[in-house]
Amino acid sequence: xxxxxxxxxxxxxxxxxxxxxxxxxxxxxxxxxxxxxxxxxxxxxxxxxxxxxxxxxxxxxxxxxxxxxxxxxxxxxxxxxxxxxxxxxxxxxxxxxxxxxxxxxxxxxxxxxxxxxxxxxxxxxxxxxxxxxxxxxxxxxxxxxxxxxxxxxxxxxxxxxxxxxxxxxxxxxxxxxxxxxxxxxxxxxxxxxxxxxxxxxxxxxxxxxxxxxxxxxxxxxxxxxx
Amino acid sequence: xxxxxxxxxxxxxxxxxxxxxxxxxxxxxxxxxxxxxxxxxxxxxxxxxxxxxxxxxxxxxxxxxxxxxxxxxxxxxxxxxxxxxxxxxxxxxxxxxxxxxxxxxxxxxxxxxxxxxxxxxxxxxxxxxxxxxxxxxxxxxxxxxxxxxxxxxxxxxxxxxxxxxxxxxxxxxxxxxxxxxxxxxxxxxxxxxxxxxxxxxxxxxxxxxxxxxxxxxxxxxxxxxxxxxxxxxxxxxxxxxxxxxxxxxxxxxxxxxxxxxxxxxxxxxxxxxxxxxxxxxxxxxxxxxxxxxxxxxxxxxxxxxxxxxxxxxxxxxxxxxxxxxxxxxxxxxxxxxxxxxxxxxxxxxxxxxxxxxxxxxxxxxxxxxxxxxxxxxxxxxxxxxxxxxxxxxxxxxxxxxxxxxxxx
Numbered sequence: 051x052x053x054x055x056x057x058x059x060x061x062x063x064x065x066x067x068x069x070x071x072x073x074x075x076x077x078x079x080x081x082x083x084x085x086x087x088x089x090x091x092x093x094x095x096x097x098x099x100x101x102x103x104x105x106x107x108x109x110x111x112x113x114x115x116x117x118x119x120x121x122x123x124x125x126x127x128x129x130x131x132x133x134x135x136x137x138x139x140x141x142x143x144x145x146x147x148x149x150x151x152x153x154x155x156x157x158x159x160x161x162x163x164x165x166x167x168x169x170x171x172x173x174x175x176x177x178x179x180x181x182x183x184x185x186x187x188x189x190x191x192x193x194x195x196x197x198x199x200x201x202x203x204x205x206x207x208x209x210x211x212x213x214x215x216x217x218x219x220x221x222x223x224x225x226x227x228x229x230x231x232x233x234x235x236x237x238x239x240x241x242x243x244x245x246x247x248x249x250x251x252x253x254x255x256x257x258x259x260x261x262x263x264x265x266x267x268x269x270x271x272x273x274x275x276x
Numbered sequence: 277x278x279x280x281x282x283x284x285x286x287x288x289x290x291x292x293x294x295x296x297x298x299x300x301x302x303x304x305x306x307x308x309x310x311x312x313x314x315x316x317x318x319x320x321x322x323x324x325x326x327x328x329x330x331x332x333x334x335x336x337x338x339x340x341x342x343x344x345x346x347x348x349x350x351x352x353x354x355x356x357x358x359x360x361x362x363x364x365x366x367x368x369x370x371x372x373x374x375x376x377x378x379x380x381x382x383x384x385x386x387x388x389x390x391x392x393x394x395x396x397x398x399x400x401x402x403x404x405x406x407x408x409x410x411x412x413x414x415x416x417x418x419x420x421x422x423x424x425x426x427x428x429x430x431x432x433x434x435x436x437x438x439x440x441x442x443x444x445x446x447x448x449x450x451x452x453x454x455x456x457x458x459x460x461x462x463x464x465x466x467x468x469x470x471x472x473x474x475x476x477x478x479x480x481x482x483x484x485x486x487x488x489x490x491x492x493x494x495x496x497x498x499x500x501x502x503x504x505x506x507x508x509x510x511x512x513x514x515x516x517x518x519x520x521x522x523x524x525x526x527x528x529x530x531x532x533x534x535x536x537x538x539x540x541x542x543x544x545x546x547x548x549x550x551x552x553x554x555x556x557x558x559x560x561x562x563x564x565x566x567x568x569x570x571x572x573x574x575x576x577x578x579x580x581x582x583x584x585x586x587x588x589x590x591x592x593x594x595x596x597x598x599x600x601x602x603x604x605x606x607x608x609x610x611x612x613x614x615x616x617x618x619x620x621x622x623x624x625x626x627x628x629x630x631x632x633x634x635x636x637x638x639x640x641x642x643x644x645x646x647x648x649x650x651x652x653x654x655x656x657x658x659x660x661x662x663x664x665x666x667x668x669x670x671x672x673x674x675x676x677x678x679x680x681x682x683x684x
Binding site for chain 2: 103106108109128129132133135136137141143147149151152160161163164165208212
């Protein structure tokens with residue numbers, strides 16, 4: 051047991067496109083401490099999306115070791131990965147990815163539907179999470195009745211409702227104007243301070259990266275500088 | 277798993293595309309309604325035909341002249357044959373015997389003419405064929421032996437000649453120009469699959485033989501109705517008839533110059549015919565149900581493609597394959613179940629309409645909605661939803677979360 055919530059060593063990922071093998075990751079190692087705020091930067095094609103998918107347990111590395119919150123997850127089956135994602139990972143996407151027909155409350159409840167029943171009422175839990183992001187008065191609204199910033203806040207509430215070990219945010223401000231973007235960044239950082247949630251932000255924007263404690267630059271499938 | 281939540285979610289997503297869901301459900305509705313209506317009408321027809329046959333009595337046998345084709349010198353049935361069959365010692369399984377003679381005759385009364393079926397009967401006919409009278413009395417032994425010119429009228433005949441059905445005893449009518457006295461009116465039986473029994477008149481057989489329906493052989497009869505002691509004794513009675521008549525006609529068993537038909541034979545034939553018809557029509561209806569099922573599959577496939585991102589998101593949030601699979605299966609079976617329920621109602625409505633039309637045209641059919649048929653339809657439509665939903669749902673559940681999230 052060590053202090054690292056994310057402990058990835060020597061990750062490789064090879065995609066086979068027809069006859070061509072594409073090496074997206076070439077022996078990448080990265081460690082992130084509990085409660086840390088980290089941004090991952092890199093040009094497109096550098097392998098940062100692949101890294102994010104692996105760190106978020108959406109995908110498996112071709113080889114290498116990855117321990118998330120003390121659990122080795124590199125070789126788990128699909129169903130086990132789904133369970134890990136449900137319990138330990140929260141996602142915030144650039145496109146918000148809310149269910150358009152469902153209310154804010156139902157959207158936030160969604161991850162709880164896939165977790166075992168846990169005594170507390172899901173609805174209450176979801177309501178609290180929405181209040182936590184300042185949308186307590188918007189629980190009955192559908193995504194098309196909310197502004198972009200508000201939608202992203204619903205998404206953040208959804209990511210936090212399961213009380214995950216890490217939150218992966220993929221360009222969380224990419225689809226927002228700068229004012230809403232700043233608010234979202236503020237919210238994310240506040241959540242990190244209040245809940246101690248480890249935050250990993252993938253971004254192009256150096257300004258966003260400045261808000262984080264550490265920036266990991268990826269180039270050609272390896273860590274270029276930290 | 278939270279089934280209530282899944283159910284609500286499935287209804288929501290179906291309601292989001294009302295037109296599409298409605299048209300898909302329509303396919304199932306038509307299929308189920310067709311199956312239900314056809315089964316109900318088929319069962320109703322079967323029951324009404326069987327009921328009619330049974331109404332005549334299941335212990336009844338019909339003996340007619342003419343048997344296997346290559347019998348040399350076939351003999352007709354005679355009154356003496358009937359008398360021999362009535363012998364309780366040689367034929368213990370036989371309760372009653374009623375030979376009859378049939379023919380078409382012209383009747384008239386006060387200028388009204390009517391053509392009808394004349395049946396020459398013995399006094400025993402009333403019990404064997406279970407004939408009731410609405411007034412008057414049946415042909416007596418005296419009438420029979422005395423070749424009396426008396427007649428019993430069917431209600432349709434009475435209506436045709438007199439314009440009324442009662443108060444006719446003692447009236448005089450002419451049959452083929454000869455005067456007959458009306459001694460009674462037969463009870464009304466209504467139409468049947470075997471021709472109307474109200475459009476006939478009964479006279480003593482001896483009278484018919486001598487005055488109205490002359491035949492080549494003296495005492496020849498057209499049919500001998502035989503009543504077995506009960507319906508279980510019918511096969512034994514049939515055997516006894518065969519033995520007695522064979523010895524009387526001096527022929528070998530298997531080369532009979534007569535045929536024996538029991539009510540059971542008619543029952544079997546009728547149920548076979550209606551059963552085959554019902555299965556045949558039901559099969560055609562089932563094909564439309566199948567087409568409806570393919571409609572569901574089609575829509576679900578479209579829905580999976582449309583919701584690829586949603587599936588990716590759900591997987592990212594921790595949905596397992598089984599969660600996605602059941603989500604889509606619940607949607608498709610909900611579609612088909614709704615269709616099934618509406619289809620049952622519609623099918624029931626259709627069979628009621630058919631009942632009305634049938635009643636209006638004089639052939640009463642009471643559609644029988646059996647619980648079996650309803651259960652079958654519900655189960656079948658649910659099965660169709662699951663079967664045709666399985667492929668799209670499986671496809672959805674196999675999507676890779678990374679790819680699905682990236683899908684535009």
